[in-house]
Amino acid sequence: MLIWWREKFQCADEISLDFSLFEKSLQGAVYETLRTYNGIPFAAYKHYSRLKRSVDFFKIPFSLSFDEFSKVLKTGAQEFKQEVRIKVYLFPDSGEIFFVFSPFNVPDVESGVDVKISSVRRIPDLSTPPTLKITGRTDIVLARREIVDCYDVILLGLNGQVCEGSFSNVFLVKEGKLITPSLDSGILDGITRENVIKLAKSLEIPVEERVVWVWELFESDEMFLTHTSVGVVPVRRLNEHLFFEEEPGPVTATLMENFEPFVLNLEENWVGI
Incomplete structure (x- = not known):
């Protein structure tokens, strides 16, 4: 170190x-x-x-x-x-x-990860703005104690809307459409999240940024997380709900396959370097 x-x-x-x-x-x-x-x-x-x-x-x-x-x-x-x-x-x-x-050794997540819904709710925006990245946030600290044998946990807002993982952003796929909580849901504007949205649009995958309710996760066809360290992380299981057994769904797999070439060739990712 x-x-x-x-x-x-x-x-x-x-x-x-x-x-x-x-x-x-x-x-x-x-x-x-x-x-x-x-x-x-x-x-x-x-x-x-x-x-x-x-x-x-x-x-x-x-x-x-x-x-x-x-x-x-x-x-x-x-x-x-x-x-x-x-x-x-x-x-x-x-x-x-x-x-x-x-x-840093990039972990192998291609076979999918397990996540669950946290019992901890996201701190309201008026108390701690989601755009403020600071250590010691009580909601994040407490939520991470629930990870145990999961990859990450998903925090909901006070109204039950899906916010984000304790270190990741959340995406779901329904009938070929990519859906992710909008910034006004109370989430951090993840840099990998932004790249994945741009990648999806470049591949002509329809994208919706909006309020997402927790029940929608369980009714979706696919689900994945994004964060800086790994990129696109397919979710195999949410709580007891199984999305796939052997391979991620087609939209998730396409984004995983194209993610690294896309970010390496997107000029704005390498400004000043």
Whole structure:
């Protein structure tokens, strides 16, 4: 593991935090999670913009330019001989920023994963905006304790609408149409979510972004999740409902097959890198 902090790279065992900084870290940090493709950080500018947006909620200066941000990403990633996961944390009270680089082996999800509906409801937008990515959100922390032997859990809103997973966005397929909760459902505007919508439209797959009710998940033909680390993750089972036994449905399979070539060739994903 490699860490960039206070303008230099250090190994994890070389890091020593004074108590005051540790105490501030307990109040939460805004963050972003990135990964590399072929050693190059994916959608760096989009992640930078989201991080800056989260910082703006606290009305504090954000002095790190995108050029500086991307330079740290590229320099750190070059230290590894495999794909890398990168976590970026910024503590709002102190303005301290950390980049944490670690080796990343993409998990095999092609045979599908099991998910379930969480008993924890999404915090209402007026309490914590869904566009604020911050550690220590009680709804996410509590929901993740329910994952156990599942891949992820799905959080609903106070009205029973489908929101998102604890680290993923949700898609379903009904009669060949791709459906996903709209941003006003109380979800984060996932970067992989955005790419999948663009991919589907390029393949002339009809797309609907709207309020989705929980019962619709169980009546859908296919279901999958999206997140930065893996891309498209087919859902084999939701609670006790089985979507497939051997292979994902045709729409999910098509998106999985075309996802990586699409994102690698979409110019906006590689701005400034």
